Amino acid sequence: MVSSISPAWVLCQDNGISRRIVSVDGSVAKRLHLQGSKTSFARAFVTSIWQLKVGLHHSSGNVRLLPCIKCENSNKEGSSFEQVSVEPPPYHSYLDSTSGQLEPASGARASIPGQEFWPEGTASRVRAARAPEPMGASTTSPSYGQNPGSRRKKYKASVASSETSETSGVPDIPDDVLEEPKELLSEYVVYQSEPEEENLSHYEMDKKIGRPHPFIDPKAKKPVEEPLTSEELWWNWRKPEKEQWSRWQRRRPDVETVFLKAMAETGQIKLYGDHPTMTETSLYRARRHIYKEERLKAEQERLERIGPLAYYSEWVKAWKRDTSREAVQKHFEETGEDENTQLIEMFTHQTDREYRIMMGTDVRIRRDPLAMRMREDQIKEIWGGDPVYPTINYIQDPDAVIDFRGPDFHEPTPDMLAYLKEHGKIISREELEMKLAKEKTEELEMTDMDEAMAQAVDIGENDDEGEESDDGEEEKISRNWSILKSNPELRKSKGKPKNNNLSLEEAIDDSENLTDFLMDFEEDE
């Protein structure tokens, strides 16, 4: 039986997907099947397991799926497994009433429908894929368009006859310039002409073929240690060093970092490395704060020294009168108008433009030269890209599952009271009472309305609160920032909602904002 079958099998590649053993003639397989169903064909083959997948019938349009036959070998020489006697099924195949043919009782029971039921175009593709590759080797070589007709048989004969008569050697094109190597060795693709020899271990072979195999390679498998209890795990947890296990641990490009980098690029400062370190950042933050404080203090001192009229006359060009303290005093003595009245009088001469310049709201004054000079991507690093069309550094990956735990989530919660106390955000009752008592005495002292009036007039950078609200608004801008960049007057047209829900860090950082620093910087220039 084996000998009668073996010539009928050819190994044919089925569209490059899988290799199958296909019968050339379906009738042979049919005969095999019928014979096998009569005898118990368990002892038919010598090899251990033969799995025959019978291909589609060629000639007839009706495609049958012939039964899968699995043969077990009976001799025990390779009995690495225990011979289990399984009750054989009562039948191997059954007559399917749908197809009217014998169908295998195991495996895929649904037969492939006939060709007339295939979707359009499938038949032609199958036919094209099944076409055998032409065989035979050519004795001639191509002339690549130089010599049309040179590979015709007739042509060859005539050339050969003329060649023998003339004995003139036609320059032979070497045989390697044939079509075949040109196809195989393309310029870009190196085809694997012969299958690679691979020596797989037993486990890998099992895994590749699909035989039952353990999930883990038994060689690589390590015994599982006794697991710790969750209590022990909790107390033995150690913070991993330098391990970024969440993308949220990544240092985000905050304002300070970006500004520091921009300053380093323009050569104003020098950084130790590529990125500003934490120390450098905090140093920068502190320095910026100090500069701002210093400047505000200087302004205040100047105001007190020269008097409010002289101080603010800078922004009232129309006020031509003398604004020195003596002149103010003299005017007071002449007309009885005190300093506040004179100040109000002066401000009535102030133009709208001057007012806006004074309050720091004139867009025509470049207030943050560095920010204006920063590159687009640096600005985007601060404000993020356009959220509608995210461009660069879109931190909020829309598909990401947010991990709210920071890298320090296992650290004990800091003592908030001490923290707030230390930062002056909270004071004890005694201190409060002391302050209140002091304020009461101050209130008694504060009878001088002039000074109060002078305090009430506000220039922009004098007040932390105003700056904070500016900053808050700027941070709130998350979309269309580029429009706002090109015409920043839009920013001010919106109302100034006070965001009350500042987080702790924002509350800490509220005093140190961008614009203040930059104004300081401008002054330094």
Add this chain to the structure above:
Amino acid sequence: MLKNSFLLCTGECYLHVPVQQPIFICKKRNRSIKSAAAAAAAVAYNATSSSAAAAASNLEISSASSPSSFPLFQTPSSLQPTPASELEPADPDFYKIGYVRSVRAYGIEFREGPDGFGVYASKDVEPLRRARVIMEIPLELMLTISQKTPWMFFPDIIPVGHPIFDIINSTNPEIDWDLRLACLLLYAFDCKDNFWTLYGDFLPSADECTSLLLATEEDLLELQDHNLASTMREHRQRALEFWEKNWHSAVPLKIKRLARDPERFIWAVSIAQSRCINMQTRIGALVQDLNMLVPYADMLNHSFQPNCFFHWRFKDRMLEVMINAGQRIRRGDEMTVNYMSGWKNNLFMQRYGFSSPVNPWDVIQFSGGARIHLDSFLSVFNISGLPEEYYHNTGRLSNNGYNFVDGAVLAAARTLPTWSDGDVPPIPSIERKAAKELQEECQLMLAEYPTTAKEDQQILDSMPEARRTLEAAIKYRLHRKLLIEKVIQALDVYQEQILF
């Protein structure tokens, strides 16, 4: 399927005369008759050439008396040799270069006779309800130009700004399609890695082409047809002028090297003329009338009763060659297509370089007033159908062995001056008289030719190594005479069998 059927050729020669198709002409691309034996078989249809018929009958007798011809006693694996198996199979690379570019051929093989390539069935095909694909050629291998402006090329092998496009663009959009296609073909030969640089080796070379563009002046004189000869001179002159205009000494090298001499250009024009397929294709939503050069499909020869046809499969942009639905194909049958329907022999000669004695569309100009009764003539020869589609009722009313009626008789039915007046019956004596007058006119026509058909046949037989064009020219005049003789015979038969 292409490779194994010719392995078992025995030395014996079987001659299968296709009796089921009396109107069957197989014409090679380059010559009209494929081999000596096939020539004998073809000539054996005509009762005039008695010697050839005798040779053919000898062959048949010898094959019938050979012991192994009885099919039951032969082993089923051994394949009976067919007329096709005497021809040489094509070079293996001919298949390979196409196979790797997803050309597919099913159940056919390309064979090469002394007269060029032909396509033959390598297995029997039962008549099928639907047309069966035998060849698939992808668009990427073809050379195509749209028939009208704007010129579009599929595949577009001409880079933008290449001067060959200016040359193509300078042609007359109405008449110069062959020049455009020749330019494209020559350019494809120059393209690196183009399929046609490989396929061009299997095209007929200049000395194998029968196109009259390559004919010499004496070949044209041998045509014995002044109109055709002058037309061919004009065509040749047109191609030469085109070459001189565009391949003058100042053209850049990339143009000059395409056709350094006018012979190569005229060869390309003749290839374009004889192998062009005009089809309407659809690519996506774009419907285009194209002049196409299709590899492999152009190896199919012409027949007036073709068994194949072309079909454009737009889904994957392939040209399919399909067997006619319901057509029975025997192993070794030649697969043929109809190049042009309704063309006379001189048009076939002008464009393709071949002619046929059984062209059912050939025309003889009669000037006399004699007429025969059309319906009687048709019924004598058992011809049915409307004048545009006359066909011979084989097997219904006539016996199968009767193969007098062929394309020439159909041509006679079309070209003879006839009358038909409702139910008015013909008067036999008048009919006979008219037939005799027509016969005399035909004899006068034959007498005008300087040679007779027999002399032409002798000339052909005497020079087997003649130039292809000369051979084609002599065959052309021979076929003309054979047609006239066939008409005379048909009128004889008509006089005998006219119904009373």
